[in-house]
Amino acid sequence: MAEITKLIHKYLRHDKKFPHVWCPGCGIGIMLGALIRAIDRIGYEKDEIVLVSGIGCSGRLPVYVDFNTLHTTHGRALTFATGVKLAKPSLKVIVIMGDGDAVAIGGNHFIHAARRNIDLTAIILNNSVYGMTGGQYSPTTPYGMRSTTTVYSNIEQDFKISELAVTAGAVFVGRGTVYHAKLLDSLIEKALLKKGFSVVEVISHCHTQYGRQNRLGSAVEMMEWQRDHAVAVEKAATMKPEELRDKIVIGVLVDKELPVYQDEYDKIRERAKETIRR
Amino acid sequence: MLQGNEAVVEGALRAGCRFFAGYPITPATEISEILSVKLPQVDGTFIQMEDEIASLGAVIGASLAGVKAMTATSGPGFSLMQENLGFAVIAEVPCVIVNVMRGGPSTGLPTSPAQGDVMQARWGTHGDHPIIVLSASTVRECYEVTIHAFNFSEKYRTPVIVLIDEVVAHMREKMTLDDEEKIEIFNRVKPTVPPEWYIPYEDTPRGIPAMANFGEGYRYHVTGLTHDIRGFPTSRPDEIGPFIARLHRKISQHFSEIQMGEFYQTEDAEITIVAYGCVARSAKRAVREAREKGIKVGLLKLTTIWPFMRSSVEKVLQSSKVLIVPEMNMGQLSREVKRVNRGIAKVITINKVDGTIITPGEIMNRITEAKS
Ligand SMILES: Cc1ncc(C[n+]2csc(CCOP(=O)(O)OP(=O)(O)O)c2C)c(N)n1
Ligand code: SF4
Ligand SMILES: [Mg+2]
Numbered sequence: 001m002a003e004i005t006k007l008i009h010k011y012l013r014h015d016k017k018f019p020h021v022w023c024p025g026c027g028i029g030i031m032l033g034a035l036i037r038a039i040d041r042i043g044y045e046k047d048e049i050v051l052v053s054g055i056g057c058s059g060r061l062p063v064y065v066d067f068n069t070l071h072t073t074h075g076r077a078l079t080f081a082t083g084v085k086l087a088k089p090s091l092k093v094i095v096i097m098g099d100g101d102a103v104a105i106g107g108n109h110f111i112h113a114a115r116r117n118i119d120l121t122a123i124i125l126n127n128s129v130y131g132m133t134g135g136q137y138s139p140t141t142p143y144g145m146r147s148t149t150t151v152y153s154n155i156e157q158d159f160k161i162s163e164l165a166v167t168a169g170a171v172f173v174g175r176g177t178v179y180h181a182k183l184l185d186s187l188i189e190k191a192l193l194k195k196g197f198s199v200v201e202v203i204s205h206c207h208t209q210y211g212r213q214n215r216l217g218s219a220v221e222m223m224e225w226q227r228d229h230a231v232a233v234e235k236a237a238t239m240k241p242e243e244l245r246d247k248i249v250i251g252v253l254v255d256k257e258l259p260v261y262q263d264e265y266d267k268i269r270e271r272a273k274e275t276i277r278r
Numbered sequence: 279m280l281q282g283n284e285a286v287v288e289g290a291l292r293a294g295c296r297f298f299a300g301y302p303i304t305p306a307t308e309i310s311e312i313l314s315v316k317l318p319q320v321d322g323t324f325i326q327m328e329d330e331i332a333s334l335g336a337v338i339g340a341s342l343a344g345v346k347a348m349t350a351t352s353g354p355g356f357s358l359m360q361e362n363l364g365f366a367v368i369a370e371v372p373c374v375i376v377n378v379m380r381g382g383p384s385t386g387l388p389t390s391p392a393q394g395d396v397m398q399a400r401w402g403t404h405g406d407h408p409i410i411v412l413s414a415s416t417v418r419e420c421y422e423v424t425i426h427a428f429n430f431s432e433k434y435r436t437p438v439i440v441l442i443d444e445v446v447a448h449m450r451e452k453m454t455l456d457d458e459e460k461i462e463i464f465n466r467v468k469p470t471v472p473p474e475w476y477i478p479y480e481d482t483p484r485g486i487p488a489m490a491n492f493g494e495g496y497r498y499h500v501t502g503l504t505h506d507i508r509g510f511p512t513s514r515p516d517e518i519g520p521f522i523a524r525l526h527r528k529i530s531q532h533f534s535e536i537q538m539g540e541f542y543q544t545e546d547a548e549i550t551i552v553a554y555g556c557v558a559r560s561a562k563r564a565v566r567e568a569r570e571k572g573i574k575v576g577l578l579k580l581t582t583i584w585p586f587m588r589s590s591v592e593k594v595l596q597s598s599k600v601l602i603v604p605e606m607n608m609g610q611l612s613r614e615v616k617r618v619n620r621g622i623a624k625v626i627t628i629n630k631v632d633g634t635i636i637t638p639g640e641i642m643n644r645i646t647e648a649k650s
Contacts, residue, residue, distance in 0.1 A: 016510055047493060047495055050343075063499055067497055068493060070342065070499075079327065079336050080342075081339060082336045082339060083299065083337060084339040086325060088343040088345070088491075108328050108332075109332055112332070265318070272319040273319055275315075
């Protein structure tokens, strides 16, 4: 067995009924691999990790891995994660969401979690579609694309998840693709190590729904598209907006410092206790 | 002098609540405001979330991490909580939801009393599910019932809803903070087996599996999907059936422990009033007045709303030929009374939905009518 496969097996739940629910060729598995490698490199204990997810193909990820795992309701993963983290700050809380999960039904929770700067890492698998429910358009489906609920054409503009996270105040925002696996490993690692609300947007493909409806080819072809359209942040800085229109800017978009919620709340506790002492 | 909402806070703290997440709404806001001051004093956590969906989500998360947690809201917010309420039911996460009721539907009557959420509390979340719902008619009861709510939630691993009428939440009554009778505090039963033997949703004779908190060495899966005894999603009928049956059984087989109420002068009563919340206060007054006039009236006060106190109603039916059910809604709990009654006694309802309380006089009028 290759070392990398052995590593993944160290973290899989062997008493869980396999096979998994994902289509062969789906990018979610690559994201799972990247997450496990990052966790292993940092050396977290399995017991200290809480992996929280919402509902969707991506939301099915936690069930397969041997951490404390919490599969919540659609769009609400960050709210549950907020409770876990504030109740027991020693836990490392990681949240997995789909694009619909994070910025459609859960959009409000997403911007508020970023604004509060609670120490959580949000990893969002953006496949531009509602995969689990069979390929309806999502807030990240680009204008002009097809889905089962935009069979004529999508007339809405899409959200850029990472830019939204930056604006909402996340202290770390990185975007990668499932094609650029090495970059993804390092983005997730950096996000996990960052204190505060960190976001990694993972551009992925859903070849069986979105790909088929838009004739984008196989999983491999869609990953080649990711390769051909990705531009590193550093290079993007030198390009014009028109040139960037159909490009995916990858790399670290933001890495800054802001007061972290838990630290601030600890101070509130001190002040609250002083008021009773007085 | 303590206000009903303040008494809820004191009860929660006494029960060991150390986490609150909520979104402001009249007439429950005081609970948030006071807990934002008191929780950090005791190393607890208060957070104001972006809405009520998020509030209950955070509460469930905190409870899974091992901290007793609650939220407080009113009708519109309670509606938003229904989905995550179902999550707490299926994943068996202890938590307490206080709903200080106001007139509905929709934004309705933000500052007026009503009892319109009795059925929503029972059936608001989708799917078949058991639930525990308690009510309070005095400030002291706000305190005690909140403690019981936490105890039941921990004991039976279930969300518990406390329905409080706006007038009770805002009324001030004399009350000391020492318990009249010491209420024992119950904490969730944790697993004692080594982690590799832990079966998180095991069927036990009591129907309540031991609960491991996140981060204590028992790594397991929590999901809103119907799951097997290990917590993993299942679509096998032979696993689904027993699981749903156990969810119901863990409450139904403990009915008698959950039933809380008061029989007031019911032994010889020919007419019994069945009431809860602030209406039970008016009813008690009416009973006294009627007794003075020589009419044999009694009161069955329900503190436990759900599961419905069927056997207590059956008991008063042994002597009573008339049941009067006054409610500040169009007749929600009276349906349940009628179901138990099955035509034995005459059931008279008093329904008021104009934002004012039901007075002792109004109940007295129906008593005199029933007598003649
Ligand atoms: C409240 C609610 N509304 C709708 C659904 C149905 N639903 C399940 S998954 C999903 C969309 C998933 O899309 P996304 O979040 O992008 O995840 P993906 O499957 O693409 O990974 C929807 C609409 C649901 N489970 N809950
Ligand atoms: S439907 Fe799409 S997103 Fe879901 S598993 Fe299949 S390929 Fe992946
Ligand atoms: Mg998606």
